[in-house]
Amino acid sequence: MNTAVMNTAVMNTAPDTGGNVMLLVLLLLPVLGALLMYPLRTNVPLAKAVAMATALLEFVLVVVTWVGYSTDAASSGERFQYVFSVPWIPAFGTHLAFGIDGIALVMIALTAFLVPGLMLFAWAEKLPEGRTASGYFALLLATQATLMGVFTATDVFLFYVFFEAMLIPMYFLIGRFGGPNRQYASVKFFLYSLLGGLIMLASLIGLYVTSADQLGAGTFTWSDLQSIAQSTPTSTQIWLFLGFFVAFAIKAPLVPFHTWLPDAGAEAPIVAAVLLVGVLDKVGTFGFLRYCLPLFPQASQVLAPLVLVLAVIGIIYGALLAVGQKDMSRFVAYTSIAHFGFIALGTFAFSSQAFAGATLYMVNHGLSTGMLFVMVGLLVARGGSRLMSDYGGVSKLAPLLAGCLLLAGMSSLALPGTNSFVSEFLVLVGSFPREPVATIIATVGIIFAALYILWFYQQTMQGPVRGNAVIRALEAGGVGGPGAMIDPAVAAERGSGFPDLTKREIGVLAPLIVVIVVLGFFPGPVLDVINPSVQSTITEVGLPDPVPAGGVVGGVR
C-alpha cells in the first residue's frame, strides 16, 4: 500500500477535537441516573421516579437523534453521523470515539424504547430479601449505559471495553436479583462471556499490529482499520476473524456456544432477561455486521459456510429444544437461539436484503421476545412458578393476558402483519440467491416456530382451567412465590384469584403491541434508516448484490 493512500486513510480519522456530543450525552445520562440511585436508596419511590425520568429523557433524546439522523447523508457515503472523537491513550492510538450508522441507531433506539417499559414492569416487583429497588434500577440504567456505549463506539478498543463492561451490571442483575439458581447462572454467564471477550482481545491486539505494519502507526479507529481490510492477507484475516467470531458467537449465541443462555435467561429477573436476550445478545450479531464483515471481508467469505452451518443447526435445534422445555423462561431462551440462527444466516448471506433483514430482525426479535418474556413474567407474578405445566386454561381466567401472549407468540413465529415477518422475509428472500440449501432448511424452520409457539399457548392458555400454580392462586387469592407482586394498591385493584391485566401492566404492553403491529405494516421508516448503512457494508465486503434489478434471468448487473 503506497503512502498516498495510507495518508488519506489516516486523514479519514475523525478530528480529535471532539465533535457532536449527543452520543456522549446518551452514554452519560444513564450513568448519572444510576449514580443518583445511591443517595436516593432510602427513598425508594423517589429513586424509582428519578430512574424512570432518566429512562424517559433518554428515550426522548434518542428520538431527537433519530430525527436528526440524515438518511441522505448516509446514502451519499457518510459512514457515521453524530461523530465525536478525542484521544484517549495516545501511546496505543486509542480514541474515545463515537458515531452511529443506521444499524447502530436502530439498536440504541430499541434499547431506549424498552427500558422505560421494563422499569414500569419492575415497578411493583417483589425483590429478594435484602435487595432494594434503587439498586435494581441503578443496575438497569448501568446496563443501558454500557449498551449505548457498545453500539456507538467507533474505536475498536473502546468497543472492547464496553463489550466487557456490559457483563458487570448484568452479572449483578442476575446474581443478586435472579431466581433460585442465580449464583450458578450468573457465574456461568460471566465466565463464558469473559472467555469470548479475552479471545477477542487477542485478535484486537493482532489487528493493531497489522495496522501498524500497513499504516506505519497502530490504530484502533474503525474506519482506518476498515481501509486496510482489503489489503490484509486472507490467512491473517482468518485468524483475526476467528477471535472476534468466537466472542460474538458466544454472545449471540450460536449453537454450540449457547448453553449459558437458557440458564441466564431463566434465572435472570424478567427485566434483565429482556435486556439480556433482547438487546445485549444482539451485540454479538451487531458485531458480525460491524466488525467481522467489514474488517475481515475475505475471511468472512471463506468462513461463511461454517457460520451458515451453525446458523441452520441453530434454527432447527433451537426450535426442537424449545418444544421440549418445561420451564417457560428457558423456553423463550431456546426460541431465541432459533431466531439468532436466522440473524446469522442473513448476516453471512451477503446481500442487501439479507443484511437489512438481519438488522431489522435484531430489532424485531428484541420487541417480540421482550414481550414474550414480559408475558412469562406476568404469568409468574400470578402463579409463582416458571413451570409450564403449572398453568392451564388461563385464557378463561385472564382473556386479555392470553390475547397478549398470543400476539407476542404470533410476532415470534413471524406471522405476516407483525413486525417479525418483514425481517424474516427479508432474511430468507435475501439469503436464497447465494445460499439456497441453508435457506430451504431455514424456511422449514418456520413450521417448528409455529409448533413451539402454539404448543406453549395450548398448554398454558387453552383447555380447562388447570395447573398447580393456577389452582393455588385461585384458592389462596394471591401467592408469595418469587416474582409475585406485593404492591398493596395492585392487590386491592385486582382482588383475589388469577386476575387479568392491571392498568399498569397494560401500560407496559401497549407500546410493545402498537410497535409490533405498526412495524408489520409500515416498516418503511426503520428500513429507510437501515438501508444506506447496509449498502455501505455491502461495499465494504466487496461482493455485489446477487440479484440485480430484473432478476438473474435477463436482468442487468
Added chain:
Amino acid sequence: MTAPPEVLPATGAGSLAWLLFAIPAVSALVLFLAGKRANAWGHVLGVASVLASFVLGVVIFVQTLGVAPDQRTTELSLYSWISSGTLDVDFGLRIDPLSLTFVLLITGVGSLIHIYSVGYMAPHAGAEPSSDSSRRRFFAQLNLFVAAMLVLVLGNNFVLLYLGWEGVGLASYLLIGFYQDRPSAATAAKKAFLMNRVGDVGLALAIFVLWLNLGTLQYTEVFARVGELSGGTILAITLLLLLGACGKSGQFPLQSWLPDAMEGPTPVSALIHAATMVTAGVYLIARTNPIYDLTPTGRVVVALIGVVTLLIGAVIGCAYDDIKKVLAYSTVSQIGYMILAVGLGPAGYALGIFHLLTHGFFKAGLFLGAGSVMHAMNDDVNMRNFGGLGRRMPITFVTFGCGYLALIGFPFLSGYFSKDAIIEAAFGQEGWQGWVYGLAATLAAGLTAFYMTRLMIMTFFGEERWRNLKAPDGEDYHPHESPPVMTGPMIVLAIGSVFAGFVLSAVGLNQWLAPSLGELQESPAGVLPHALVPWLVLACSALGVLVAYLVVGRRPTPVQRPEPVSFPVRAARRDLYANAFNETVIERPGIWLTRALVFLDNRGVDGLVNGLAAGLGGGSARLRRLQTGFVRSYALSMLGGSVFVVAALLAVRFA
C-alpha cells in the same frame, strides 16, 4: 394464448378498494379493543362492516362491468411496503374480474353467515354473562378473517397474497379453537395452523425462486416475464405453489386438518372451511394461470392431486356418522374437483372458479342447515341420534334439501352445471389422463350421491330415534325450527343453490373471467363424446342415491355404530389412516427426537461446558497442593528444574 390485458390505474369506486378490507379490519380492531363495552352492539358492528364491504364490492363490480373487457384489469398502489436494495414490495391491489368475483363471494356469503351467527351465537337463556363477551370475540375474529381473505384475493403481488394467506390462517386458528376449554378444539386449531404452515413453506419458497429469477413479485411483471424462465424452474415454482394450495385447501397429502377443523362453531365451518378460505388454493392456481400454462407436467400433478383428493374425500364421507364431518369430507372432495379443473389448464380454470362459486352457495347452505339441526338438537352432531327431523324443522329441511340436490348434481340445479362441466372437461383430455380424471370424477359423483343421501335419510327421514335418547349434555332433545335470523340466510343460500349454476352460465361467467384467466378453451372430444357424459354422471348419481336408499333408508338405523365392519369401512372410519400415518411417521419420532435433543443439550453440550469448567477447577485445586509453603520443597523443585534444563542443553549440544 392471447396477450395479457393492459393494467390500468384504478379509478372511481376502484380507488376506494382498500376500504373493502379496511372496514372489516377496523371493525375487528374495535371489537378486540373495546372489550366488554362492545358486548351490547358488537355483533351489529360486525354484520354492518361486512355488509358495507359487500355494498362497496357491488359498486366496484357494476363500475367494472361498465367498461370494455380489456380495460377491466386495474391496479391501485397504496404504498411501498417492504423495500431494500432491488427488492420493492408494493402494498397494492389488483382489481380485476377474478378478484372481484372473490370479493363478492366473500362479502356476500360472509354477510349472510354473519347475520346467521347473530342468532347462532346468541347467548341462550341462563347462560353465563361471559357468553356476551364470547359473541363479541366471535364477531371480531370473523371480521378479521374477512379482512385477511380480502387482502389475499385483492393483493397485486405474491407477498401481499402471503399476508392474506397467513392472516386467514390465524383467523381460522382462532375460530377453530373458539371453544377454548375443549382440548380437542385447541388441538384441532393447532393442527390446522401447522399443516397450513407446511403448505406455506412451499408458497414462501416459490416466492424466493420467483424473486431470484425475475427480481420482482408483482403479478403483472411476473406474468409478463415468466416465459423467460427455464422449464425446470417453472415446474419447480408450480409444484411449490401447489404445496401451498394443498395446505390451505385441504388437498392430499395435507387434507387431514380440514375435518378436525369442524371443532369450530358451525358458521365458521360454513364460511371458512367450506365457502371461502379453503378455496384459496384454487384461487392461487387460477391466479397464477400464466405460470401453469407453461408447464403441462405441473398441470398433470395438480390434476392428479385433485383426483386423489376427490376420491379420498368421497370415500371417507360415506363412513362418518358426524354430520359436520361428512360435510367436511364432502368439502375436501369438492375442492378436489376444483383443483382437478384448474389442473386441466385453459380448458378448466374458469370451470374451477364456476364450481367454486356454486359450491360456495350450496355448501355454505348445507353447513348452516347442519348448524340449524345442531341448534335444535343440543349441539349433538351424531346422525344416529337424529331421524325424522324433516317434520320438526320444515324450513331447514327444505333449504338443506335444495343444497343436497345441488351438490349431487340434480339436473338444472347449481351443481349439475358446474360439476358436469368439470367432468366433461376431464373426459375431454387425451389418452390415460382423460380416462383417469373422468372415471375418478364420475365415480366420486356416485359416492357423493350415496353419502349425501345417507345423510339426508339419517337426519330428516325415518323414525325419530332421539325420542328415546338423552343428549350429550344430559337433557332431553327438543327439536325446533331455528329463529328467522338463522333461517333467512339459509333461504337465500338455498335460492342460490338452485339457481346460481343456471344464472352464472347464462350471464357468461366464463367471458367475464376471461381477462383474468384467458378465454375458456372448449375441451376437445377426448376419450368420451361430450353428449354422453351428463347421462353417465346422472346414472352414476342415481345409482348412488338408490344404493343409499337400499342400505340406509329401508331399514331402521341402529343408534349404536355397527361393529365389527368390513375392512373398507374400517379404513374409511379411520380417515384412510392419514392420521395414523402422521402420528407414526411424524409425531412420535418427533417427540422422541425432541426428548433426545433435550437430553443431549443438557448432558452433552452443556455437560462439555460444565465439564471443562470443572476440569479447570479440579486441575487448579491439584496444582494448588504443590504450593506447600516449605522452602525445602521449592528448593528441590528448583534443583530438579535446573538439572533438567542443563541436561537438555547438554543433550542438544553433544547429540
